[in-house]
Amino acid sequence: MIPRPHSVRLEPGTVAGSPVDSRIDPELPPEGYLLDLSPEGVVLRAGSDAGLFYGRQTLAQLGPPAPCGRIEDAPRFGWRGVLLDVARHFMPVPDVLRFVDLIALHKLNVLHLHLTDDQGWRIEVPGWPRLTSVGAWRSSTMLGSRVHGLFDGRPHGGFYTTADLRRIVAYAAQRHVTVVPEVDMPGHMQAAIAAYPALGNGFDGPVRTGWGVSHHVLNLSEETLAFCRRVLDHVCDIFPSEVIGIGGDECPTDEWPGGRELQVAFTARMAEHLAARGRRVYGWDEILAGGAPAGAVVAAWRGTEPAAAAIRAGHQVVCCPDVRLYLDYRQSDDPGEPTPVGTLLTLEDVYTYEPPDSPLVLGAQANIWTEHMESLRRVEYMAFPRLCALAEMVWGPAGRDFADFAARLPRHLERLDALGVNYRPLAGPRPDDARPDAPGHPRDLADRLAELHRMTADLRGEPE
Numbered sequence: 438m439i440p441r442p443h444s445v446r447l448e449p450g451t452v453a454g455s456p457v458d459s460r461i462d463p464e465l466p467p468e469g470y471l472l473d474l475s476p477e478g479v480v481l482r483a484g485s486d487a488g489l490f491y492g493r494q495t496l497a498q499l500g501p502p503a504p505c506g507r508i509e510d511a512p513r514f515g516w517r518g519v520l521l522d523v524a525r526h527f528m529p530v531p532d533v534l535r536f537v538d539l540i541a542l543h544k545l546n547v548l549h550l551h552l553t554d555d556q557g558w559r560i561e562v563p564g565w566p567r568l569t570s571v572g573a574w575r576s577s578t579m580l581g582s583r584v585h586g587l588f589d590g591r592p593h594g595g596f597y598t599t600a601d602l603r604r605i606v607a608y609a610a611q612r613h614v615t616v617v618p619e620v621d622m623p624g625h626m627q628a629a630i631a632a633y634p635a636l637g638n639g640f641d642g643p644v645r646t647g648w649g650v651s652h653h654v655l656n657l658s659e660e661t662l663a664f665c666r667r668v669l670d671h672v673c674d675i676f677p678s679e680v681i682g683i684g685g686d687e688c689p690t691d692e693w694p695g696g697r698e699l700q701v702a703f704t705a706r707m708a709e710h711l712a713a714r715g716r717r718v719y720g721w722d723e724i725l726a727g728g729a730p731a732g733a734v735v736a737a738w739r740g741t742e743p744a745a746a747a748i749r750a751g752h753q754v755v756c757c758p759d760v761r762l763y764l765d766y767r768q769s770d771d772p773g774e775p776t777p778v779g780t781l782l783t784l785e786d787v788y789t790y791e792p793p794d795s796p797l798v799l800g801a802q803a804n805i806w807t808e809h810m811e812s813l814r815r816v817e818y819m820a821f822p823r824l825c826a827l828a829e830m831v832w833g834p835a836g837r838d839f840a841d842f843a844a845r846l847p848r849h850l851e852r853l854d855a856l857g858v859n860y861r862p863l864a865g866p867r868p869d870d871a872r873p874d875a876p877g878h879p880r881d882l883a884d885r886l887a888e889l890h891r892m893t894a895d896l897r898g899e900p901e
């Protein structure tokens with residue numbers, strides 16, 4: 438929900454529509470603010486422009502007329518994020534801007550844009566035109582879980598020009614949202630290899646149409662590394678974010694004569710390149726295997742164990758455990774849920790998730806993988822109200838009561854109604870939310886946890 442302020446002391450009376458006296462006070466926490474509301478008017482003090490933005494949002498949500506009193510507030514975590522996968526389904530710029538508005542409304546401050554994957558390359562790169570003329574388009578899209586083998590037979594694609602991305606970055610910055618770009622490498626690269634087969638290991642086929650991970654990965658020649666550096670330079674030119682996503686997840690090694698150590702060396706080279714530009718690597722927790730580069734920020738996604746491994750290795754970490762924060766996973770066992778995949782992941786599961794207690798934890802993010810979300814409308818159905826629960830979890834404070842949240846939620850849903858957000862109704866899916874044409878494949882939590890434990894054996898020093 439729009440996170441509740443940490444300390445609210447209300448007094449009788451209301452603010453009589455007077456102007457706001459707002460100023461930065463460097464003594465306050467960077468994103469924190471203090472609101473003094475009296476019949477004479479409003480005094481807003483904040484640690485930064487972001488704090489002023491959050492204070493004004495709170496004020497707007499209080500009234501009119503706003504009650505009198507004092508509100509002191511600051512977020513618990515500096516990284517309050519959402520990943521939007523624009524690779525599996527391309528989202529046009531206006532949809533991305535609307536999504537930015539919706540996350541800023543919830544005082545979230547990071548939009549992790551997953552720009553490339555096996556099924557589509559979405560960022561124009563000067564000098565590499567086939568990345569978008571070929572790599573941004575696939576001939577068909579899978580309907581539902583890959584276990585069913587169904588395809589729609591319709592081409593899908595799109596990409597962002599440099600101007601589009603600059604517009605997204607600027608729009609987000611005005612709302613105190615940092616856009617963290619990700620170009621996933623050296624795996625999840627089939628779209629790029631379809632455009633430029635010389636980047637691969639002999640694969641000469643199209644952009645992947647099926648879901649799931651391609652075995653066609655980058656070769657690690659000097660020419661291919663130069664390509665990766667060129668792409669990262671362009672990304673750094675567009676996105677001011679200090680951390681730059683280079684993926685690193687789920688990279689099969691069977692096309693390489695060497696093994697996992699080749700990926701470790703590759704990641705180190707990319708980290709070196711980013712460091713020379715004053716940037717740091719943001720990578721999935723697979724980059725911990727064999728040692729992640731110093732200063733790398735780890736996105737811990739394979740269940741809850743990798744966050745602990747990142748902390749043990751001294752890395753800053755953003756928690757996004759799939760079983761608690763993957764919003765493509767099904768919201769209920771109602772047979773009318775669209776394309777139910779993953780484990781059951783309720784509103785309460787999101788609300789009650791608690792990241793490990795360590796100064797290395799920067800915060801948390803929800804990940805919205807869009808294999809089964811063909812439009813922003815579908816994204817909104819999967820994201821809300823679970824993103825409202827995430828917003829309260831990352832803003833804090835730590836002690837939270839789900840019953841209290843659930844009691845306040847209907848009032849907030851009225852706000853979302855006013856904005857036309859296609860959230861999932863609390864009573865369950867509407868008839869037209871169902872996707873019988875795109876059947877799912879629900880997973881059992883115990884099975885998934887056992888699988889995650891096996892997948893992360895190397896992080897515990899056990900054989901893979």
Ligand code: ACM
Nearest residue numbers: 686687721738759
């Ligand atoms: C991921 O879900 N492969 C990061």
